[in-house]
Amino acid sequence: MFSGLGYQCFCASQRSDGVQYPSKLKTDIWNYNPLTKTGGNNVVDYSVPRTDWLVYFDSEETQGEDGKATNILDGNINTFWHSQWYAASPPYPHYLLIDMTQETSDLHGIYFTLRQNNTGTQPKHVEVWLGPDKDHLTKYTEADLIGQNAQQAVAFATPQTFRVFKLVFTSGQNANATYASMAEISVY
Numbered sequence: 165m166f167s168g169l170g171y172q173c174f175c176a177s178q179r180s181d182g183v184q185y186p187s188k189l190k191t192d193i194w195n196y197n198p199l200t201k202t203g204g205n206n207v208v209d210y211s212v213p214r215t216d217w218l219v220y221f222d223s224e225e226t227q228g229e230d231g232k233a234t235n236i237l238d239g240n241i242n243t244f245w246h247s248q249w250y251a252a253s254p255p256y257p258h259y260l261l262i263d264m265t266q267e268t269s270d271l272h273g274i275y276f277t278l279r280q281n282n283t284g285t286q287p288k289h290v291e292v293w294l295g296p297d298k299d300h301l302t303k304y305t306e307a308d309l310i311g312q313n314a315q316q317a318v319a320f321a322t323p324q325t326f327r328v329f330k331l332v333f334t335s336g337q338n339a340n341a342t343y344a345s346m347a348e349i350s351v352y
């Protein structure tokens with residue numbers, strides 16, 4: 165709606181406005197031209213850059229397959245973290261702890277993309293812990309993830325500021341599951 169009419173629009177303000185209305189501004193209205201009624205059909209990604217993120221975990225599988233935890237940060241929905249299964253099979257709960265390496269404000273929630281087409285290892289119940297460092301985390305909320313391939317969000321009730329977040333998975337989509345997996349994690 166702005167660049168479509170020839171105005172410049174800064175990425176920061178796009179993101180700021182976008183996260184303020186995350187449920188409303190999921191399409192790329194910035195490039196919509198109301199005169200020609202074209203453009204702006206792309207889905208907007210408001211997620212925070214993950215370049216410097218560090219990920220910690222209770223277990224990961226690196227012998228039987230490439231199930232390393234950093235696979236949740238590679239932008240590929242077909243690579244995933246998998247809890248260990250080759251040499252040992254630790255049960256739930258499993259966790260991923262992510263250090264964004266800098267405090268980040270105005271965060272509205274967490275995006276989850278589950279391992280594709282694998283309800284047997286997709287986690288279900290998740291506790292979301294937030295804090296300034298890994299030793300000072302507070303449980304902020306918990307939710308049931310949906311057993312689906314598409315990205316889903318756990319939204320915060322109010323915007324949050326934190327550097328570290330921990331996702332504690334306490335059960336799987338399969339009630340008897342031992343293993344957990346995850347394709348991508350990001351925040352918005």
Ligand SMILES: [Ca+2]
Pocket residue numbers: 235236237238239240241242243244347348
């Ligand atoms: Ca991935």
